[in-house]
Amino acid sequence: xxxxxxxxxxxxxxxxxxxxxxxxxxxxxxxxxxxxxxxxxxxxxxxxxxxxxxxxxxxxxxxxxxxxxxxxxxxxxxxxxxxxxxxxxxxxxxxxxxxxxxxxxxxxxxxxxxxxxxxxxxxxxxxxxxxxxxxxxxxxxxxxxxxxxxxxxxxxxxxxxxxxxxxxxxxxxxxxxxxxxxxxxxxxxxxxxxxxxxxxxx
Amino acid sequence: xxxxxxxxxxxxxxxxxxxxxxxxxxxxxxxxxxxxxxxxxxxxxxxxxxxxxxxxxxxxxxxxxxxxxxxxxxxxxxxxxxxxxxxxxxxxxxxxxxxxxxxxxxxxxxxxxxxxxxxxxxxxxxxxxxxxxxxxxxxxxxxxxxxxxxxxxxxxxxxxxxxxxxxxxxxxxxxxxxxxxxxxxxxxxxxxxxxxxxxxxx
DNA sequence: GAGCAACTGAGACTGAGTGTCAATATGTCC
DNA sequence: GGACATATTGACACTCAGTCTCAGTTGCTC
Numbered sequence: 001x002x003x004x005x006x007x008x009x010x011x012x013x014x015x016x017x018x019x020x021x022x023x024x025x026x027x028x029x030x031x032x033x034x035x036x037x038x039x040x041x042x043x044x045x046x047x048x049x050x051x052x053x054x055x056x057x058x059x060x061x062x063x064x065x066x067x068x069x070x071x072x073x074x075x076x077x078x079x080x081x082x083x084x085x086x087x088x089x090x091x092x093x094x095x096x097x098x099x100x101x102x103x104x105x106x107x108x109x110x111x112x113x114x115x116x117x118x119x120x121x122x123x124x125x126x127x128x129x130x131x132x133x134x135x136x137x138x139x140x141x142x143x144x145x146x147x148x149x150x151x152x153x154x155x156x157x158x159x160x161x162x163x164x165x166x167x168x169x170x171x172x173x174x175x176x177x178x179x180x181x182x183x184x185x186x187x188x189x190x191x192x193x194x195x196x197x198x199x200x201x202x
Numbered sequence: 203x204x205x206x207x208x209x210x211x212x213x214x215x216x217x218x219x220x221x222x223x224x225x226x227x228x229x230x231x232x233x234x235x236x237x238x239x240x241x242x243x244x245x246x247x248x249x250x251x252x253x254x255x256x257x258x259x260x261x262x263x264x265x266x267x268x269x270x271x272x273x274x275x276x277x278x279x280x281x282x283x284x285x286x287x288x289x290x291x292x293x294x295x296x297x298x299x300x301x302x303x304x305x306x307x308x309x310x311x312x313x314x315x316x317x318x319x320x321x322x323x324x325x326x327x328x329x330x331x332x333x334x335x336x337x338x339x340x341x342x343x344x345x346x347x348x349x350x351x352x353x354x355x356x357x358x359x360x361x362x363x364x365x366x367x368x369x370x371x372x373x374x375x376x377x378x379x380x381x382x383x384x385x386x387x388x389x390x391x392x393x394x395x396x397x398x399x400x401x402x403x404x
Numbered sequence: 405g406a407g408c409a410a411c412t413g414a415g416a417c418t419g420a421g422t423g424t425c426a427a428t429a430t431g432t433c434c
Numbered sequence: 435g436g437a438c439a440t441a442t443t444g445a446c447a448c449t450c451a452g453t454c455t456c457a458g459t460t461g462c463t464c
Contacts, residue, residue, distance in 0.1 A: 009460085012460090012461085016412095049413085049414090051412055054411080121331060124330070125331070128327060129327070151391070154392075158396055162368075166363075197361050198400050199397070210429095214442085253443055260420075261420075
């Protein structure tokens with residue numbers, strides 16, 4: 001996963017990708033996404049329109065890629081590293097709690113993404129698509145903890161979906177509450193509340 | 203809410219809206235969304251491009267509107283009609299179980315939407331946006347059952363999000379399993395499983 | 405360095421979405 | 435019923451996203 005690994009060709013590809021997505025994030029942070037044209041990104045990244053569309057489906061996916069570089073990989077890796085004794089829900093909660101430092105560090109990115117998402121439906125769209133990608137990736141990573149039953153992985157996707165929902169709402173709340181608040185506290189509160197709300201109906 | 207109520211002007215507006223969105227659904231069902239141009243919808247609905255874009259933000263929103271006409275209203279109404287004694291989670295589960303007949307009846311629409319969503323990211327986008335609208339509307343309707351606490355409605359959105367996640371996955375599974383399967387069974391299974399997965403982590 | 409495959413750039417093209425202006429239809433007031 | 439304000443509609447021109455083709459370049463292999 002090193003940025004310098006692989007052949008020269010591969011490295012250049014990766015470099016072009018990150019250069020373009022970073023340019024997109026910069027420009028969007030400066031002007032807002034409406035005012036950023038694909039040509040602007042191309043100019044700053046030093047590539048042509050054709051190249052841009054060979055790397056990204058759309059302006060929005062370029063921006064979202066720039067904001068989320070490698071975050072999913074980190075989450076999946078952290079989940080796989082949890083003790084095998086933990087059940088699915090506990091492992092997922094532990095994963096996000098252990099990564100709350102990353103959240104805190106990337107507050108700027110997360111905040112920018114939230115702002116732009118509210119501003120432009122197309123970005124909202126891409127973010128949602130990525131949300132589903134997270135759900136599937138986490139569900140897959142839960143395989144050893146919840147092997148295929150009669151329902152073929154339904155339970156895995158359900159826990160992943162529920163925890164992601166809690167994480168999404170907790171992150172939103174954390175961003176709204178200002179820099180003073182802590183993400184791990186929000187996560188913990190959300191997880192506990194989720195359990196209480198469902199059990200309460202017992 | 204009657205289609206014939208209001209002034210003539212209002213009635214015509216409503217009629218234009220439904221005519222266009224139905225035309226969109228028909229055309230998409232026939233050819234797939236990529237092959238349907240805005241001009242095609244305009245032609246079938248008997249309106250001009252300008253009029254179309256005065257009613258809809260995009261081709262996708264027109265289609266999604268046609269597929270979902272009034273479904274959210276029905277869900278919110280059903281939730282509000284649940285006995286006041288039920289807690290939030292129970293009431294939400296009961297709501298969807300009681301509406302499973304609607305699901306069964308609208309299988310064609312739901313299936314079409316799922317197919318097109320997989321086919322076109324922009325549709326996926328609009329559907330996701332509508333998903334968030336559902337989450338917020340249901341959370342609001344939960345107000346009497348979960349009054350504002352210290353966290354200002356966080357719990358309401360969390361239950362709504364969790365149940366919607368279960369409903370989404372259950373619906374998906376139901377559509378995949380063919381016409382023989384029953385939506386209420388899938389819902390019930392998903393709700394029970396959700397509770398078991400979270401409680402299990404005791 | 406010769407040949408091959410992958411990458412890049414230029415430019416033409418389709419179609420989505422916006423903005424303006426004029427024409428028509430509706431609601432209201434007299 | 436006539437006059438005026440307002441809302442809806444259509445025609446048209448425009449910008450920009452995204453697709454496609456073709457030619458030129460760069461990196462890889464032998």
